[in-house]
Amino acid sequence: MTLSTLNTLLTKREDAVFTVTVNRADKLNAFNPEVLSELNQVLDRIEKDETLKVVIITGAGEKAFVVGNDLEQLAKLDPVAAYEQMRLGQRTFLRIHEFPKPVIAMVNGYALGGGFELALSCDLIVASEKATFGFPEINLNTMPGWGGTQLAAKKLGLNRAKEMILTGAYYPANVCAEFGFINRIVRHEQLERETMALADQLAEKAPFPLKIAKEAINKGAELGLSDGFQFEAHAYAVNYSAPHTEEGFAKFLNRTK
Incomplete structure (x- = not known):
């Protein structure tokens, strides 16, 4: 500390x-x-x-x-x-x-x-x-x-x-x-x-998904529903391109196996 x-x-x-x-x-x-x-x-x-x-x-x-x-x-x-x-x-x-x-x-x-x-x-x-x-x-x-x-x-x-x-x-x-x-x-x-x-x-969570999820929530409160959905899809795709996404899926799938 x-x-x-x-x-x-x-x-x-x-x-x-x-x-x-x-x-x-x-x-x-x-x-x-x-x-x-x-x-x-x-x-x-x-x-x-x-x-x-x-x-x-x-x-x-x-x-x-x-x-x-x-x-x-x-x-x-x-x-x-x-x-x-x-x-x-x-x-x-x-x-x-x-x-x-x-x-x-x-x-x-x-x-x-x-x-x-x-x-x-x-x-x-x-x-x-x-x-x-x-x-x-x-x-x-x-x-x-x-x-x-x-x-x-x-x-x-x-x-x-x-x-x-x-x-x-x-x-x-x-x-x-x-x-x-x-x-x-x-x-x-x-x-x-x-x-x-x-x-x-x-x-415990990965920093980037926290950041981009917060941004999507905030934007959704400011935009209309259709625009908010569009922003969310773009945010999801940006996050999907990062290595931590593949790691997260792999960790979950290995655990379920």
Whole structure:
């Protein structure tokens, strides 16, 4: 296991799994530009390292995953600076959404505003029974700005997204279970173990099929059904040309024999 510390992030490597922890527990892990900058630096490193196969993102402490933007900093921005910061956050979360390796959000507490957007940008969400989700921005006379209006509509459905964004209410994990965006809800003390078990399961797979299958799923959500089928067929053919496909078939056929 390899540990390292940046100004706002902790990182940990265990075999092929890389965990990134937002380390501002005194601020409930609220984002600021430095967090976004360091997160992008870490993603650069993970993307280039072919031995890393799965990413886990979480927050430090027992109270919060991430509670969104640092409001003290955000309140000082002028409209131009606010736009630029929203675009920076959007680019970062879109990068996570399209990242070539699976990304798991390990939600240990409050996932609010930008924290909820971060979780939704990940491929999978494993949530503690103590986790809470919400978009409180409307209570501040503003709205989600890091992709929340788009990600929520795609992952929760239009009506649920409107309810959560327009009411600004908080929803505990057990209520969110029926919303469909959480993959697993686990006992709080088992959160890390259950998340690592899922990450290890993914890490056993060949990297390229994981990458191209994720891309096909994402594209299918953006395209019409016919175009999505066409993209899937092309993706299948590209993957079929790689040696790991023949190896996978041979392994299965030898086992059945």
